[in-house]
Amino acid sequence: MPIAKSKVKIxxxxxxxxxxxxxxxxxxxxxxxxxxxxCFAAPSYGTKMPKQRQFFMGLQNHNVFDRDLxxxxxxxxxxxxxxxxxxxxxxxxxxxxxGGTGNVHQDLVSGGERVYPTFVGGGYGFRLRVWEKDNFKAxxxxxxxxxxxxxxxxxxxxxKAVLDDWQFSATASYACKRVTPYLGMKCSRMDYIHWTDxxxxxxxxxxxxxxxxxxxxxxxxxxxxxxxxxxxxxxxxAAAFSLNYSF
Numbered sequence: 730m731p732i733a734k735s736k737v738k739i740x741x742x743x744x745x746x747x748x749x750x751x752x753x754x755x756x757x758x759x760x761x762x763x764x765x766x767x768c769f770a771a772p773s774y775g776t777k778m779p780k781q782r783q784f785f786m787g788l789q790n791h792n793v794f795d796r797d798l799x800x801x802x803x804x805x806x807x808x809x810x811x812x813x814x815x816x817x818x819x820x821x822x823x824x825x826x827x828g829g830t831g832n833v834h835q836d837l838v839s840g841g842e843r844v845y846p847t848f849v850g851g852g853y854g855f856r857l858r859v860w861e862k863d864n865f866k867a868x869x870x871x872x873x874x875x876x877x878x879x880x881x882x883x884x885x886x887x888x889k890a891v892l893d894d895w896q897f898s899a900t901a902s903y904a905c906k907r908v909t910p911y912l913g914m915k916c917s918r919m920d921y922i923h924w925t926d927x928x929x930x931x932x933x934x935x936x937x938x939x940x941x942x943x944x945x946x947x948x949x950x951x952x953x954x955x956x957x958x959x960x961x962x963x964x965x966x967a968a969a970f971s972l973n974y975s976f
Contacts, residue, residue, distance in 0.1 A: 771791075771852060771854070771872035771873065771874045771894045771895070771917070772791055772872065772959050772961075772969040773870055773896070773898040773900055773913065773915065773945070773959065774825055774854070774856060774872070774957070775868075775900065775902065775909075775911050775945050775947050775957055775959065776866045776867070776868040776900055776901070776902040776911050776947075777909065777955070777957075777973075778815070778817065778821075778823045778856055778868065779815050779816060779817035779823050779975065780817050780820050781818070781819050782816075782817060783816075783817045783975065783976065784815065784816055784817075784975070784976040785815040785816075785973055785974070785975050785976075786812075786814055786815075786974050787813035787971045787972055787973035787974065788810075788811070788812060788971060789809075789810070789812075789813050789827070789829075789957075789970065789971035790809070790969065790971070791807075791808075791810075791811065791874075791967065791968075791969040792807075792809075792969070793806055793808075793809075793966075794966040794967060795965065795966040796919045796964075796965045796966075796967075797934065797935040797938055798921055798932050798934055798935060799932060799933045799934070799935055799936065801837075801838045802835070802932045803835060803836045803837040803839075804835070804836050805833065805835050805892070805921050806833075806834040806835075806836070807831055807832060807833050807834065807876060807892055808831065808832055809829065809830070809832075809850055809874070810829045810831070811827040811828060811850070811851075811852070812827065812828055812829055813825070813827050813973065814827070821857065821858040822856070822857055822858070823855060823856050824854075824855050825853065825854045825855060825856065825872070826851075826852070826853050827851060827853070827874070828850075828852075829849075829850055829851065830848060830849060831848075831849075831850035831874075831876035831878065831892070832844075832845055832876070833845040833876060833890045833892050833921070835890070835921060843881065843883070843888060845878035845880070845888075845890045846878055846879040846881070847878060847879070848877055848878045848879045849876075849877050850874065850875060850876040850877060851875060852872065852873050852874035852875065852894075853873055854870060854871050854873060855870060855871055856869070856870035857869050864904040864905065865901065865902070865903055866901065866902050866904070867900070867901045868899070868900050868901075868902075869897075869898065870897075870898045870899075871897050871898075872894075872895075872898065873894065873895050874892070874894040875891065875892065875893055875894070876891065876894075878890060878892075886925060887924075887925075887926055887927075888923065888924070889924035890922065890923055891921075891922040892920075892921065893919070893921075893922055893931075894918075894920075895918045895919070896916070896917040896918075897915065897916045897917075898913055898915040898916075899913050899914055899915070900912065900913030901913060902947075907948060907949040908946060909946065909947040909948075909949075910945070910946050911943075911945050911946075911947070912943065912944050913942070913943040913944075914943070915940070915941050915942075915943055915964070916939055916940055917939060917964050917965065918939060919934040920932065920934060934964075934965075938963065938964045938965075939964055940963065940964060941961055941962055941963040941964030941965060942961070942962045942963055943959065943960075943961055944959070944960050944962070945958055945959035945960065954972075955972075956970070956972055956973070957969070957970070957971045
């Protein structure tokens, strides 16, 4: 009888290992398929993840203060507000969704600017807990945001824009009482898709600035309510704030 139980435990352990390998492979493959690019800035959500069948809900403000574009297309800014929803498919794997509004502001090298007023936006992603011991935790994730502001007319020309934001992140945290600081790296890309009188052009973010640093804090207010603060550096200058609740 003990031998049979031991075999069951071994088979269960193998299934867990295989499922984690599959999840890791998907987390690496999906960004490549979606981006078709060697590099993929969106908030990373930190390392606090919902357990299996648990929900996290929240409200988030994300400000991109500066993201350089390729060539002579200048730089891009954006302010975004989202409703957040995360669901734990397993204790170590979560799906993250968001929906809300956002704008786009392009500063041209020539000195001009294009300001696209706030309209709809949304995003999706997932996180994978790759290691945890005592108060330490390491998480890998993929995040995407798409912002669709209102179109504008500059003289006789109609301009339409979409902000396309991709990120692959890896963060590590240390939990100490009510505060959990985390630090990590990311590979990101933020494209400016621009239509002029219906003619489409995709402007990439500066590919020499695709690797950045993530720094953040989760601050517990109650057992279920917490604040997340996050900053992004080097690839972009951005900051995010969210108020979150677990169910």
